[in-house]
Amino acid sequence: MGKFVGAIVGAITVGVGILTGNPALIASGASLIVGNAVTLLFGPSLPKPDAATTQKKEPVPARARGIGTRRVYGKVMLFQTSATGASVDVVAFLDGRSHAMRQAYLNDDKVTIVGGVVQQLADKRYKTGKVLAGFNLGLATETAFAPVIAALPGIWTPDHRGDRITSGYLIKNPVKSSDFLEVYPQADQVVLSAVFDMSYLFDPRDVSMDPADPDTWVKPDPLLDNPVLGLLWYLLTDRGIDYETQILPVIDYWIAAADHCDELVPLKDGGTERRYRCAILYEATAEPAQVIGEILKTFDGWYSQDALGRYIVYSGRYYEPTVTIGPSQIVNARHQGFVEDEDLYDELTVTYISADHDYAEVDMCAFGRGVNSFARLPG
Known part of the structure; x- marks a missing residue:
């Protein structure tokens, strides 16, 4: 036909x-x-x-999945205040393994993370050493976030690995009241999001890939x-x-x-x-x-x-x-003539x-x- x-x-x-x-x-x-x-x-x-627009706090959130490269907001798995007054969030971004995290954001601010520490911006927001963040890309066996374990002993343990979940954490440490609005100008309303190169795809043109074994889809420079x-x-x-x-x-x-x-x-x-x-x-x-x-x-x-x-x-x-x-x-x-202008797709x-x-x-x-x-x- x-x-x-x-x-x-x-x-x-x-x-x-x-x-x-x-x-x-x-x-x-x-x-x-x-x-x-x-x-x-x-x-x-x-x-x-929701993962494309805002962070969510729900008892049982829906899993998000993706193809290609997108900015993703997560679903909060833990939000707790530590004994020292630090605000601790652990966030699930994507179901499954991702290739890379390209760029981290705090609200709409692009931030740089060095050794788990968010680097201070030019206007002193997120003063270096006060804000900690990091990501896991969803390996089959992941490693629990050590800074979260340290901040919440007994609540978050090495068993909280997040296997096969692309996840992250954000820890906002307290500062002097005189510096608070300079370091945290939006108070505690700081949301972690990130741009991810998302799921590894099976490519039948690559003979080394097995459609039944997703681990073989993992490549150093994948076509995502x-x-x-x-x-x-x-x-x-x-x-x-x-x-x-x-x-x-x-x-x-x-x-x-x-x-x-x-x-x-x-x-x-x-x-x-x-x-x-x-x-x-x-x-x-x-x-x-x-x-x-x-x-x-x-x-x-x-x-x-x-x-x-x-x-x-x-x-x-x-x-x-x-x-x-x-x-x-x-x-x-059948032919219809004399279609009104407003009915024509323009x-x-x-x-x-x-x-x-x-x-x-x-x-x-x-x-x-x-x-x-x-x-x-x-x-």
Whole structure:
């Protein structure tokens, strides 16, 4: 079945898609439906997770997971005052192992941590030696935070390791009352967040990786934000898809789509950028269809299951149709004219995660009029 599908602009809400033209899709195969693509574009987006906006204190918080690089706020596992008057927080950021912590923040202040000590800012905020912080990246067997054990003996012990949890701690030591507002200008309302290179992804192009052994996915310089690999990771780790029977027999489709995402395309101001990238953050309570939809948007992608239950994926480009619909297959058609101006779709507004704006969501620059309008990355 060959039908044109209006191009889905990547990077809606939580991802980044690098578009270099109109990647109109042509569907092939009787099980592929144009309506699915329209639903992805205009349907409800994944709700913004708490981990993307604020720190939470809940008895049983939802786990957060992610693909690519994002700024993450945590769920507080412990908040306690020590015998010396220090405020102690231990925070869970992500479920699973992360690759790296890029940048730490106290509220919206970028801070540097040296040997577990937050370095003083130019205006004397967070006076050196008074604020302690650190992170664990979620190894299978972690090490409990020694400063927290020292501050809360008997409450926090070496057994509080946080295995397979990307976590952190923040200790705010007391200061003289005359210095308090200088060191802590926002009083005790100091929230620790950080930018993480998140989950390690399985890459079928790397023969050293075993889909059943996540420890083999750990690489010194991993490719973490390929959205096709991110979709595969989600299906394997969250949805329980059987790799041997549902992915491997059609692995060529996955490899072709992943390669397409990694193609380098020229930028307007020079240099190159990979065609499609993603930055997805979601909570374990999110609907799977919404998570999958958000990932697909970031590479203008779509997927289907064949009659054998195998998952076939396509990236945002032209695919030559294998079957053509002709006059003998068209049994009915209707044309509507004179559509009111307010009913015409004029402009598509999308957002993306910007490293230049502290990994916050910012709007793309939209242009063009009519139903074929596009939004592109600034520049």
